[in-house]
Amino acid sequence: xxxxxxxxxxxxxxxxxxxxxxxxxxxxxxxxxxxxxxxxxxxxxxxxxxxxxxxxxxxxxxxxxxxxxxxxxxxxxxxxxxxxxxxxxxxxxxxxxxxxxxxxxxxxxxxxxxxxxxxxxxxxxxxxxxxxxxxxxxxxxxxxxxxxxxxxxxxxxxxxxxxxxxxxxxxxxxx
Numbered sequence: 001x002x003x004x005x006x007x008x009x010x011x012x013x014x015x016x017x018x019x020x021x022x023x024x025x026x027x028x029x030x031x032x033x034x035x036x037x038x039x040x041x042x043x044x045x046x047x048x049x050x051x052x053x054x055x056x057x058x059x060x061x062x063x064x065x066x067x068x069x070x071x072x073x074x075x076x077x078x079x080x081x082x083x084x085x086x087x088x089x090x091x092x093x094x095x096x097x098x099x100x101x102x103x104x105x106x107x108x109x110x111x112x113x114x115x116x117x118x119x120x121x122x123x124x125x126x127x128x129x130x131x132x133x134x135x136x137x138x139x140x141x142x143x144x145x146x147x148x149x150x151x152x153x154x155x156x157x158x159x160x161x162x163x164x165x166x167x168x169x170x171x172x173x174x175x
Contacts, residue, residue, distance in 0.1 A: 006135060008037050012033060013025075017141075052073055071111060080110055081110075084110070092128070099124040
């Protein structure tokens with residue numbers, strides 16, 4: 001999926017970066033590639049649902065890592081997750097808000113454990129950010145010195161945030 005997004009962006013180009021295969025925005029090939037990508041997303045979603053259901057049955061059969069707080073992967077649960085994914089993706093892509101802002105509260109609302117919801121949100125953000133980074137580097141839209149400066153301070157701020165969070169958890173004794 002990740003590589004498909006990068007290839008899609010290279011094929012269709014942008015305002016500052018021409019398509020590597022000469023596809024123009026609004027042309028028939030432009031829309032064919034968009035539809036192919038949507039079909040790939042649908043196919044991967046169906047495959048993921050199948051694999052998750054199969055894994056869940058195996059975990060339950062052999063009582064491996066089964067918790068009463070686990071999300072129920074029944075028809076209702078799958079539809080709920082799919083709708084969250086579609087509408088969350090539209091919000092994130094359409095308005096440019098971070099995935100964690102949309103997906104973390106949604107996953108918490110349907111009963112996911114807070115750590116699972118946060119980890120899922122971070123994973124989604126990581127994929128989104130990596131895709132954007134690679135696309136912008138290839139499109140020559142990144143100023144390396146500025147990016148390195150921001151990255152260095154982001155690492156410092158992250159370490160401070162992690163340390164502060166650990167301190168708060170220890171002080172509050174995990175409450």
